Amino acid sequence: MAVTKIIFLDIPTVLSVPTSPNTWKVRLTLNYKELTYGTKWVETTDIESVCKSLGIPPTSVLTDGTPKYTLPALIDNTFTPPAFLSDSTPIIEYLERTYPDPDSSRALCPPASRALHALFEYHVAHSITAQLLPVMVMHMYDKKTPRDQVHFRERTEAALGKKLEDIELKGKEREEHWKKIEGAFDLLETVMRTRSGAGELFTGPNLSLADCTLGGLLLALRYDSPDEAWMKVSSWSDRKWIRYMAALSKWTAVE
Template sequence: MTVTKITFFDIPTVLPVPTSPNTWKVRLALNYKGLCYQTRWVETTDIESVSKSLGIPPTGTSPSGVPTYTLPALIDNTFSPPAILSDSTPIIEYLERRYPDPDPTHVLLPSGSRALQALFEYHVATSITAHLLPVMVMHMYSKKTPRDRAHFRQRMEAAFGKKLEDIELKGRDREEAWKRIEGSFDLLSKLLEKNVHGIYFMGENLSLADCMLGGLMLTLRYDSPDEAWLKVVSWNNGRWARYMAALEKWAVVH
């Protein structure tokens, strides 16, 4: 691994692995690039206070205009002044600039691909991620630490105006939601079939798109191994099981 002084901020769970798709997205990139880093675990309840204390910038604003803080975040003390970043894609863009690979094919953001990568991110976010909460909410809740469960329940119930257990879809509504998500994976599978060689979205080389989708699928695997993961690996003739097997060597926690 390339020796650095990188601290990567992730969210702990009751499992030995994280389950956030956005932190997994960056972790996959760090591991793929072979960078040495340490993980600092920060419960969701503490993200804002820790971020403010370390000068980590907010990633957005609430409807009332108050800054919001989320993970992943990264502090790189390898150079002076240190780089302090938040939000997954800007972090990966920084890593690409600061730690370029001498092999031009071994890059996550190939020259001229940024617009297509952004379009892919938008598609996955709007056609898959946006539809997961109503079928994943209790799976997500059960994997959080005790403190974060209370925090998650409070936020979700305030946002939806109902008990956490009532946010989750059941019966036919749940089946229809999973069918819509399956349809989005069907489209991705058809697009991948256009590649003559390679299992990834850029063919034989990993890219930002794979870090995003791979991070999301790791979330499904760990948050919902007995429902979401079983469904996904059964779709498209096992394509997604093979896809994740190819990513496995980078899906490790340091």
């Protein structure tokens, strides 16, 4: 039996699929590049201890100097010495350098586009992702494993100083918040309409780093909250995001 050289660390849920937008971002890349890899499932509660034991570097450093470990992470044993990576964009940049496609038009992030991709990621992070917790917190909580529910509740309530149930917006405030998020999605759809060429994705038929970022977020919304978030998003922008997800579907397999 062939040895799997690439190990991808992802976060399990009570579903048969992950719901982290950042780990989806890397999984889309691995599938798009048709790389053979295995998934190591690591509950959020265990991320720090597992990463330390495997030699995976921290993603960042907290204000008190404590290393912060997050997923996704990746170990590539194809070469000597092996590569140990963390954080989605550095992992994708590594995969681009190490496993380039012979067809340059299929590049996820050509050097000339990196500044634009950085601007795009900033928009998604601040205008969409950062706005989701007040309308998604209980959906996110419900899909976590029992151990991770305890960890998520403790961490989130300590950070915000209130119970999860009190973080969640209700009634009119909730609808107004969703409208704000809808406006951010409408801006993306407007920008995408200005490009030339066929295809629903940002660069047409091929995947880009922007698609990995947005696609990962949409997959998280669809699986975490199919009855609210995804129902809303799929109705926006003349149902653009349904077509977008259909185009993305060929790279969403979870082994």
